[in-house]
Amino acid sequence: MMGYKVAVVGATGNVGREMLNILDERKFPADEVVVLASRRSVGVEVSYGDRTLKVKALEHYDFADVDICLMSAGGAVSKEWSPKIGAAGAVVIDNSSAWRMDPDVPLIVPEVNADATAGFAKKNIIANPNCSTAQLVVALKPLHDKARIKRVVVSTYQSVSGAGKDAMDELFSQTKAVYTNDELINKKFPKRIAFNVIPHIDVFMEDGYTKEEWKMMAETKKILDPKIKLTATCVRVPVFVGHSEAVNVEFEQPITPDEARDILRGAPGCLVIDKHEPGGYVTPYEAAGEDATYISRIREDATVENGLAFWCVSDNLRKGAALNAVQIAEVLINRKLITAKKKAA
Numbered sequence: 427m428m429g430y431k432v433a434v435v436g437a438t439g440n441v442g443r444e445m446l447n448i449l450d451e452r453k454f455p456a457d458e459v460v461v462l463a464s465r466r467s468v469g470v471e472v473s474y475g476d477r478t479l480k481v482k483a484l485e486h487y488d489f490a491d492v493d494i495c496l497m498s499a500g501g502a503v504s505k506e507w508s509p510k511i512g513a514a515g516a517v518v519i520d521n522s523s524a525w526r527m528d529p530d531v532p533l534i535v536p537e538v539n540a541d542a543t544a545g546f547a548k549k550n551i552i553a554n555p556n557c558s559t560a561q562l563v564v565a566l567k568p569l570h571d572k573a574r575i576k577r578v579v580v581s582t583y584q585s586v587s588g589a590g591k592d593a594m595d596e597l598f599s600q601t602k603a604v605y606t607n608d609e610l611i612n613k614k615f616p617k618r619i620a621f622n623v624i625p626h627i628d629v630f631m632e633d634g635y636t637k638e639e640w641k642m643m644a645e646t647k648k649i650l651d652p653k654i655k656l657t658a659t660c661v662r663v664p665v666f667v668g669h670s671e672a673v674n675v676e677f678e679q680p681i682t683p684d685e686a687r688d689i690l691r692g693a694p695g696c697l698v699i700d701k702h703e704p705g706g707y708v709t710p711y712e713a714a715g716e717d718a719t720y721i722s723r724i725r726e727d728a729t730v731e732n733g734l735a736f737w738c739v740s741d742n743l744r745k746g747a748a749l750n751a752v753q754i755a756e757v758l759i760n761r762k763l764i765t766a767k768k769k770a771a
């Protein structure tokens with residue numbers, strides 16, 4: 427059987443490199459993988475399993491025989507390039523926020539709304555949600571199916587890798603500077619991130635929320651249910667990889683912590699680690715490099731009629747971005763929504 431030609435755009439970035447790892451780990455049926463980034467990176471080597479691939483420039487690349495384009499090069503690049511790549515006949519699976527709310531672009535988390543993928547052909551673009559939304563809806567979906575969610579209050583503890591490779595460098599160099607008594611330089615973040623937390627991710631909106639908080643609200647509605655009310659506070663913390671979330675949910679119908687634990691134990695993408703003892707929960711350090719959305723600390727929220735509280739952790743570069751994108755590509759293949767193009771010999 428013929429395999430697919432896959433292009434990874436943003437292959438030198440945090441998400442792009444993880445995409446290559448995941449394509450290899452999952453033995454994705456690719457005949458050929460091409461790696462693209464900006465002109466700055468031409469010739470840079472990135473690894474794909476035990477192979478080494480040389481980066482080419484996006485702007486000179488001809489997508490005519492590409493089947494699937496995994497895109498993680500930021501919103502501006504995606505706004506410009508995704509429609510062109512889609513028009514050339516490749517399906518673009520995009521990680522930026524550029525297309526998520528476009529009514530002609532499905533916004534997909536395969537465990538939650540894989541069926542919506544079918545609408546991709548209008549623009550040949552499929553969007554991945556924000557990293558914080560992805561893990562949240564994986565945990566909320568099975569609970570929603572059981573007891574109908576009315577309202578969600580979520581506070582996030584988001585790692586610096588969610589802001590790209592430069593942000594990881596900034597946490598590293600600031601942490602070092604603290605120990606060597608050197609000056610701390612803030613470039614990616616508005617305040618120091620080393621030994622600190624910053625209640626501000628993405629730009630401020632008119633109502634006082636940040637765009638990251640707005641995304642969690644709007645994307646949860648689009649993916650899961652427009653009737654769900656959600657309010658978020660998004661906070662950057664000095665963790666390299668792994669986003670954590672403290673979540674309070676109010677349901678229409680009663681649901682006990684034991685019921686929720688059982689439901690989540692059987693739910694796709696979820697792993698419950700919930701012993702009520704020291705260390706009986708998951709932290710981002712353990713979730714890094716893993717695929718699951720981990721759920722811990724499940725308990726009643728007695729401040730509302732049918733309330734639950736829980737703690738949820740996942741690897742933001744994997745379920746929050748690269749893994750989710752590859753899972754979407756697998757949905758396209760498994761449901762026969764795409765076929766490999768015939769390549770010139």
Ligand SMILES: NC(=O)c1ccc[n+]([C@@H]2O[C@H](COP(=O)([O-])OP(=O)(O)OC[C@H]3O[C@@H](n4cnc5c(N)ncnc54)[C@H](OP(=O)(O)O)[C@@H]3O)[C@@H](O)[C@H]2O)c1
Pocket residue numbers: 435436437438439440441442462463464465466467484485498499500501503521522523555556557587588589590591592742743746747
């Ligand atoms: N990190 C996360 O947890 C996460 C989660 C969900 C979504 N996302 C989204 O995924 C995207 C990438 O994030 P990241 O964390 O991987 O960022 P990153 O580490 O900063 O990497 C950015 C990538 O984009 C490439 N790029 C930049 N300008 C380009 C251009 N003009 N043409 C072609 N390629 C260009 C870069 O190539 P060079 O090396 O050549 O500059 C690099 O490969 C963003 O849209 C981000 O919002 C990230």
